[in-house]
Amino acid sequence: MATPTNLPATAVAGDILTASYVNNLRGAFRVLQVVQATYATSISTTSSSYADTGLTATITPQATTNKILVVCNLTLYNNAASTSAALKLLRGATTVVNNTGYAFSTGGSQSADPIIIALDSPASIAAQTYKLQYARESGAGTVFAFPNNNTGQILLLEISA
Numbered sequence: 131m132a133t134p135t136n137l138p139a140t141a142v143a144g145d146i147l148t149a150s151y152v153n154n155l156r157g158a159f160r161v162l163q164v165v166q167a168t169y170a171t172s173i174s175t176t177s178s179s180y181a182d183t184g185l186t187a188t189i190t191p192q193a194t195t196n197k198i199l200v201v202c203n204l205t206l207y208n209n210a211a212s213t214s215a216a217l218k219l220l221r222g223a224t225t226v227v228n229n230t231g232y233a234f235s236t237g238g239s240q241s242a243d244p245i246i247i248a249l250d251s252p253a254s255i256a257a258q259t260y261k262l263q264y265a266r267e268s269g270a271g272t273v274f275a276f277p278n279n280n281t282g283q284i285l286l287l288e289i290s291a
């Protein structure tokens with residue numbers, strides 16, 4: 131498979147586009163596969179310990195140099211003033227993103243629709259499982275994920291590198 135490392139640093143007027151050069155361009159930074167999973171069951175926590183949200187997906191990279199672009203979205207809700215939530219994206223047991231401070235208004239019940247986007251380098255061709263966890267970060271209220279059974283999703287895109 132062609133990679134960006136096969137590409138010349140510069141091209142100048144008069145260069146001939148060989149089949150090899152064009153094939154290298156075609157292979158660079160391509161989306162090789164897409165995996166999507168959804169979850170839509172309301173869950174809640176009052177704990178500051180992270181718990182699984184149910185959003186999980188597995189992808190098997192084709193090369194150790196490829197990247198995985200992860201996109202997650204869900205709805206969070208709290209039922210008390212000054213309560214905030216935290217989200218964590220994991221690959222297996224490895225933290226990829228640790229987003230804290232989804233603060234809600236001090237005026238009471240509020241919702242938020244965070245989106246997490248991360249580019250990960252698993253450096254492996256073994257199956258990689260990504261999952262999203264949540265916790266109550268501060269306050270005395272309850273944090274809900276997927277309130278009213280709203281649908282959240284996780285997308286995994288393998289990018290050739």
